[in-house]
Amino acid sequence: MKRIIPLALVAGAVPALLAGQTVAIDCPRCQVAPYFAGNGGFVGESADRGGVTEVEFFLVCGQTTISSKIQPDSDGIVRQVLSSASGFSCAEGAAGMLEVDNLKPGAWYWINDDQNSAVAPFIPKEAVDAELIDVTDPGGLEIDTPRGSIGTYVKHVPTGRVGIIPRIVPTKPIRGCSGMVGDETASDCHLGSSDDWRLTLSASEVLRPTGTAPEREVVITLHGENYITTQRLSVRGAIEHHTSVNAIRFGTDGGTPTDEREEGVNKWSVFVGTDDNRCLAANNDPDRLNEQTITFEVAAMAGAIPGLGEDGLETSFEVNCPDDAAASTGAELVPENPFPVD
Numbered sequence: 001m002k003r004i005i006p007l008a009l010v011a012g013a014v015p016a017l018l019a020g021q022t023v024a025i026d027c028p029r030c031q032v033a034p035y036f037a038g039n040g041g042f043v044g045e046s047a048d049r050g051g052v053t054e055v056e057f058f059l060v061c062g063q064t065t066i067s068s069k070i071q072p073d074s075d076g077i078v079r080q081v082l083s084s085a086s087g088f089s090c091a092e093g094a095a096g097m098l099e100v101d102n103l104k105p106g107a108w109y110w111i112n113d114d115q116n117s118a119v120a121p122f123i124p125k126e127a128v129d130a131e132l133i134d135v136t137d138p139g140g141l142e143i144d145t146p147r148g149s150i151g152t153y154v155k156h157v158p159t160g161r162v163g164i165i166p167r168i169v170p171t172k173p174i175r176g177c178s179g180m181v182g183d184e185t186a187s188d189c190h191l192g193s194s195d196d197w198r199l200t201l202s203a204s205e206v207l208r209p210t211g212t213a214p215e216r217e218v219v220i221t222l223h224g225e226n227y228i229t230t231q232r233l234s235v236r237g238a239i240e241h242h243t244s245v246n247a248i249r250f251g252t253d254g255g256t257p258t259d260e261r262e263e264g265v266n267k268w269s270v271f272v273g274t275d276d277n278r279c280l281a282a283n284n285d286p287d288r289l290n291e292q293t294i295t296f297e298v299a300a301m302a303g304a305i306p307g308l309g310e311d312g313l314e315t316s317f318e319v320n321c322p323d324d325a326a327a328s329t330g331a332e333l334v335p336e337n338p339f340p341v342d
Contacts, residue, residue, distance in 0.1 A: 025058050025065070025099050031122035033098035033109050034151025034166040035144075039089035040117065041081040042100060044107025046072040050198050051315065052102060060097040061090035078103075095146050099125065111153075115160030123150060123168060131169040176226035181305075183228075192226030194309035199223070199296070200264070205318045206272045208247075208279050215249065215271040218317055220296050221264035222255075224304070231303040233257075237268045238299040245292045245319070247273030253299075270294060272319055279321035291318040 031044070036059075046053045055078045056069045066088055070078045082088045082098070090096040098109065100122065110119045128150055135152040137143050142155040145167070152165045176192065179185035202219040209216060222235060239250045248270065255268040272294075278285045297314035301307055 025060070025097075027056075027058065027099055027101050028125060030058070030099040030101045030125045031103050031107055032125050032128055032150070034120055034123055034168075035095075035111075035146070035149055035153050035164050036098040036109070037090060037095040037111055037144075037153065038093050038113075039083045040109060040111035041079070041083075042098070042107065042109035042122070043077065043079050044100065044103040044122070046076045046078060047102045047104045048076065049102050050195055055100060055102045057088075057098065057100040059088055059090070061094060062096075095144075095149075111164070113155065113160065113162045116162050118153065118162040118164045120151065120164035120166065123166060127168055127171075130171060132167045133169055135165050135167060177228050178226075180229045186228040190226055191228070192224075192306060194306050196225040196227065196306070197222065197298075197308055197313055199298070199313055199315040201315060201317050203317060205291075205320065207320055207322050208272060209274050210276055210279055210322065211274065213274065215273045218270045218272065218294075220268045220270065220315065221258065221262075222266045222298065222313075223264045227304050227306060229303050230305060233265065233303045234301065235266045235298060236300040238297055239270060240295045240297070241293065244287075245294070246275045246278070248294060248319075249273065268296065270296065270317075275321075288321050291320050293318055 029049075033042075042057070044055070046055055053076070054069045054071050056067060057080065059066045059082065068088065070080055072078045080086075080088070100107065103122065105124070107122045108119060109122060110117045132150065135143065135145065135154070140156070142157060144153040145151075150167050152167060153162070154165060155162045174188075174190040175185075177186055177189035200221050200223065202217075202221075206216045206218060220237070235255060236253050237250075237255055238253060239248070241248060251269040251271070253268075255266045257266055258264045277283055278288055281288070293316050295314055295316040297312060298308060299312075
C-alpha cells in the first residue's frame with residue numbers, strides 16, 4: 001500500500017477540500033464509484049489489459065489519496081474490503097472518491113451504513129462527463145448529492161434502508177472501430193489506443209524434447225481492439241535469446257494472419273528442438289536445470305491506427321530440460337499447457 005499525502009498537510013491537520021475543488025486521478029480507463037463515503041468494498045473481474053492482471057484502486061478522502069494493487073484469483077476475480085481494519089476507508093460517514101483500474105464491465109461496489117449496505121455499479125470514467133440528472137426528492141428521506149457528484153445517496157431513516165442512484169443519463173454505447181479506412185465500420189466508432197495491442201502465448205513453459213522426439217511449438221498471437229487499417233496490415237516479429245540457447249527455430253518473421261475461426265490478428269511459431277548435450281542427465285551439464293528465456297517482440301508494425309506505443313510489444317516463455325527420470329528415458333512427463341497464457 002502507498003499513501004500519497006500533499007506537503008500542505010501538517011501533523012494533526014487534515015483539511016477538507018475547498019468548495020468546488022476536486023482531486024484528479026490520472027487513470028482514463030478507471031471505473032468510478034458514483035458515490036462513496038465511509039467504508040465498504042468492491043468486486044470485479046480483471047480486464048487483463050496488456051497482459052497485466054493486477055487491479056489498482058484509488059481512494060480519495062479529503063486531501064489524502066490511498067492506492068493499492070490487488071492480484072485476482074485463479075478465475076480473474078478481485079474482492080477488496082474497504083475498512084479501517086484493511087487500512088482503506090474514509091472517516092466514518094465522510095464522503096470520498098473511489099476509482100478502480102483494469103476491471104471488466106460488470107464490477108460493482110458497496111458502502112456500509114449503520115444498519116444496511118448500499119450497492120451500485122461502477123461507471124466508466126469516460127462517461128463521467130455525460131449529462132447529469134437531478135434525483136427526485138419525494139420528501140421524508142435523507143438525500144446527499146455532493147457537489148459535482150455523479151451519484152446520490154438516499155436513506156430512509158426510520159427503516160435504515162439505503163441506496164445509491166447514479167445521476168448519469170445513459171446513452172447508446174459507441175461501438176469499437178474495425179475494418180479499413182472508408183468502411184462503414186471505420187466511422188462513427190470508438191478508436192482505441194496503443195495499449196489495446198497485446199500478445200498471448202500457447203505455452204509459457206516448454207520442456208525440451210530429447211533424442212528423436214519432435215520439436216515443440218509455441219504459438220504467439222497478436223491481439224488488437226478498436227483499430228482501423230490504412231492498408232494491408234504488415235507486422236514483423238523477432239526473437240531474442242542468449243547465445244548458449246541452442247535448437248530454437250523461428251518461423252517466418254512476418255507470421256501468418258489469423259483466420260475468422262481464430263482469435264487475434266496475426267500469429268507466429270517458435271520451435272524448440274533437442275539439446276541433449278545440455279539436457280541428458282548423463283552428460284552432467286551444470287546448467288541443465290537452469291531455465292532459458294526466449295523473448296518475442298513485435299519489431300515493426302505498419303498499416304494500423306492506432307499503432308504500437310513507444311515501448312513496443314514483447315512477451316517471453318521459458319525453456320527447461322526435463323527432470324532426471326524424463327531425461328534418462330527421453331520421455332516428457334509434463335505436457336504443454338494447451339490454454340493460451342499471457
